[in-house]
Amino acid sequence: MAHRAACTLWVLGRPLVRLQWGKPGDSCEFLLVCILFFIAVTCLSQLPGSLKCVDRTVPEIRVAQSLPEPEAVHSPEHQAAAVAGHSEIRRYLLARGNSAGADRLFKVLMTLCAISIFLIVALIAYQLVDKSQMNWARSGLKFFYTAVKDPVTGQPQYWDPVNGNFSAIPFIYGTLVTSFLSLFFAVPLAVGVAVFLTEMCPGFLRAPLSFLTELLAAIPSIIYGLWALFILVPLLRQYANPVLNKTLGWTGLFGSDNPTGLGYLASGVILAIMVLPIISSLTREVMTAVPQSQREAVLALGATRWEMIRMGVLRNARIGIVGAIILGLGRALGETMAVLMVIGNTPEVHKSLLANGATMASVIANEFAEAFSDLHRSALVEIGLALFVVTIIVNIFAQLLIWAVTRGTPSRAH
Amino acid sequence: MGVSIEVQNLNAWYGSNHTLQDINLNIPANHVTALIGPSGCGKSTFVRCINRMHETNPIARVTGTVRIGGLDIYADARPVEIRRRVGMVFQRPNPFPTMSIYDNVAAGLKLNGYSNRKRLDEIVERSLKNSALWDEVKDDLKKKSGASLSGGQQQRLCIARALAVDPEVLLMDEPASALDPVSTAKIEDLIFQLKSQYTIVIVTHNMQQAARVAEKTGFFLNGRMVEFDSTHKIFTNPSDKRTEDYITGRFG
Secondary structure, three states: OHHHHHHHHHHHHHHHHHOOOOOOOHHHHHHHHHHHHHHHHHHHHHOOOHHHHHHHHHHHHHHHHHOOOOHHHHOHHHHHHHHHHOOHHHHHHHHOOOOHHHHHHHHHHHHHHHHHHHHHHHHHHHHHHHHOHHHHHHHHHHHHOOOEEOOOOOOEEOEEOOOOEEOOHHHHHHHHHHHHHHHHHHHHHHHHHHHHHHHHOOHHHHHHHHHHHHHHHHOOHHHHHHHHHHHHHHHHHHHHHHHHHHHHHHHOOOOOOOOOOOOHHHHHHHHHHHHHHHHHHHHHHHHHOOOHHHHHHHHHOOOOHHHHHHHHHHHHHHHHHHHHHHHHHHHHHHOOHHHHHHOEOOOOOOOOOOOOEOOHHHHHHHHHHHOOOHHHHHHHHHHHHHHHHHHHHHHHHHHHHHHHHHOOOOOOOO | OOOOEEEEEEEEEEOOEEEEEEEEEEEOOOOEEEEEOOOOOOHHHHHHHHOOOHHHOOOEEEEEEEEEOOEEOOOOOOHHHHHHHEEEEOOOOOOOOOOEHHHHHHHHHHHOOOOOHHHHHHHHHHHHHHOOOHHHHHHHOOOOEHHHOOHHHHHHHHHHHHHHOOOOEEEEEOOOOOOOHHHHHHHHHHHHHHOOOOEEEEEOOOHHHHHHHOOEEEEEEOOEEEEEEEHHHHHHOOOOHHHHHHHOOOOO
16 A cells, blocks of 8 residues: 555656756746646545555455444344344345445545546646747747748748747637637527527427537538538639629738638638537527516517517526637637638738638647657647637636526526 | 406417416406406416417417407507507516616617607606605616615516506506515505506405405406406405305315
8 A cells, every 4th residue: 555655656746856947947847747746635635545445445345244243233132133033135235244345445436537537637738838848948928929030021930840930820810810700600690590499499390400400519520621621612712702802802801812712711611610509509508597587578568579589588698698609719719620621721820811821729730740840849739738728718718607697696586 | 547458258278278268357447456366267367368478478379359448459469569558567576687777667668769868767767756666776776787676676676667668557467476565565555556547457366465456356266257346345245156265265
């Protein structure tokens, strides 16, 4: 047992030994190790004898078996009854003891499962921080907001693996543009679907329609990518993009210099389809949570159906709907495969939505296998770290908002 | 001014459940009419038929004629117009939690696009005074949410909201059943004052309440109207045995 505890300590402590003081990033690494250690220690200390238990389980059962009977049985009446009328089944069950060891083993196993969640998240974070040290040491926070200018053309060189110049700007920009573009398309559609499903859908259509909406979430993203590449992109190239360029080209948002049909717009559209089911089903949930009395209150004032939905339902559910939208944003930010296939994968910043670009997730997937220099790899991991942090924050925020609505805040009238 | 309500052969269903059977009734203008009866006897369904709220439930169905001030509301009008003329107060207070007290009262008018700021202020003040809530909320009309009030205040807020659209008929579906005796007394005083301006139909479980506030009382049992007469007659000398049994507490 002592050996096992020592092993655990050694495993947890190993990163400590590897610490090299005096380099940038050390404090960060040290912090993470501390957090990891703290989580492990608190979890373990919460369980009375959790570590010991693993070793002692088997002998303990034997101890229990060797005990003749629980104490109460020794009282005269009980003993008499025990001697007189012990059936075979009773003897068998008495011989099984109190099963305390098995119970404790079960508890420990389940707790370990729960702890593993903390450990997985902590290890992911640790790895991302650890593996991005090289790039962090080289450019620090500047990685996220500056780029090296080409000495000849004066154009910024955002992503230059050959010369080792890296900047996250085009990927952050691409992620933001595609994500918000997708929300722009998906939010009205998703809220419309949710309104139809909760307020005006005839009974026979409700189940199939909500099933289909949920099904959209179950389709693998590579399928979306293929569909986008072979159906959506040609459609955009042939019909949508020329029209947009002709009518709205003056805004500068729809330039004509990309004949492929790939780019931000295509990614935005495919992302919109992918985040639609999330936003729609959560919006439906928060709208269903609005009490019927609110709808009746508005109807009784002489409201039309739309006025009732606006004043009685959407107004009450708005916080939850914002939560649903943010959760959709979380998905859009991290979506990789479908975007990778249609965004064009060019590390550049363009004002035109019809231009090629790249997102944080797509550049990692696209370049990681071919990144041979350590710095290049480290830069990619750092982009991953940034994406990790942003997605976690966005998701926590969204969950809090949804939780606030569906649990019912104290001030709500029912 | 209130208007009278004539009900002829009204039948209503929830799914296959025949909740109202052949109701015939004349509710006089500018009077308080109370509807009493045991739970599930159809009194709430009846008032919900008067402003066509019954049919908002997809499985509900209605036949028969209801005339409000001569207008056949099922044949000649859309539900929305009827509900603009017939205000309703529900059993449980249901103010809009995301709106201020002011916006709660003004909701009916704003909904219908009424935007004269000065007139709105006047109407909100008058409605809150009429519902005896003005003195308690006048200092934080726009600061506090409708849900921050107490239960009794919320119910009076809902009455103010119904009054703000100046209805011809005011339906009250057990308006005091979720309230304490003090708030109940306030609501009853209010009903008494309002009857000069509105035709009021009040559903109640509380027979003393019916006796206190209403001039006319109808007794419902199992989806039928057993007796409809002056409150005095119903409570002192009912002509139907079942009414007598009910008001003397032998059942229900």
